[in-house]
Amino acid sequence: MDLDRASSELNEKLSAIGGTxxxxxxxxxxxxxxxxxxxxxxxxxxxxxxxxxxxxxxxxMEQIYRMFSQRLYKADGTAPEVDDQNRLRLDDWELRDDIQQHCRDLWPQITSENLKELTDYQEYKDEFLSLFGFGIEGIDYEADVNPNVAFDVIDI
Incomplete structure (x- = not known):
């Protein structure tokens, strides 16, 4: 993978100054x-x-905070825990055996009828809509809007 190659090359260059x-x-x-x-x-x-x-x-945000606080800059000052390819693994909680086994067991049971009951479908949908500015509380998405908005163009 190119990311691993780049990381390896950077490690060689950074090792002279104690970087990784x-x-x-x-x-x-x-x-x-x-x-x-x-x-x-x-x-x-x-x-x-x-x-x-x-x-x-x-x-x-919480995941990246965990990467910095528990992997890169640990309170005890020890080196980051990495896998055999020198990768920081923050997918560790998701890949726990119990969580993955639950998903394997649940997968064949899911139907259109029980999707919302057995999964966090609504949460997924809400997160997806928010990516594009939808699903914001207090916004009337049914209201008519004027698509023609007058504004001054500023040359930069």
């Missing part, structure tokens, strides 16, 4: 790209619900 470079592997997140991957929305809705039940779900 790592690839970070993060958990599944709701993005425009992930929504276009077949089955990812269903998987994310399943895994997020189980992670919430287990108390290990985190949003993007």
């Amino acid at each position: 470079a790592n690839v970070a592997v993060l958990k599944s997140v709701v993005t425009q790209a992930s929504s276009a991957i077949p089955v990812m929305p269903l998987y994310i809705a399943m895994v997020f619900k189980k992670m919430r039940e287990e108390g290990v779900h985190e949003g993007c």
Whole structure:
């Protein structure tokens, strides 16, 4: 993978000044790209619900905070924990055996009728809509709007 190659080259260059470079592997997140991957929305809705039940779900900001506070800049000053390819693994909670087994067991049970009951489908939908500025409380999306808005163009 090119990221691993680049990280390795950067490590060689940075070693002279005590620096390092790592690839970070993060958990599944709701993005425009992930929504276009077949089955990812269903998987994310399943895994997020189980992670919430287990108390290990985190949003993007919480995950990056954990990367800095518990991986890169640990309170005890020890080196970051990395896998055998020198990667920082923040998908560890998502990939826990119990969480993945739950998803494998649940997958064949999900139907259109029980989707909202067995998964966090609504949460997934809300996160997806918010990516594009929709689903904001207090906005009347049914209201007529004037698409012609007068404004001064400023040359930069």
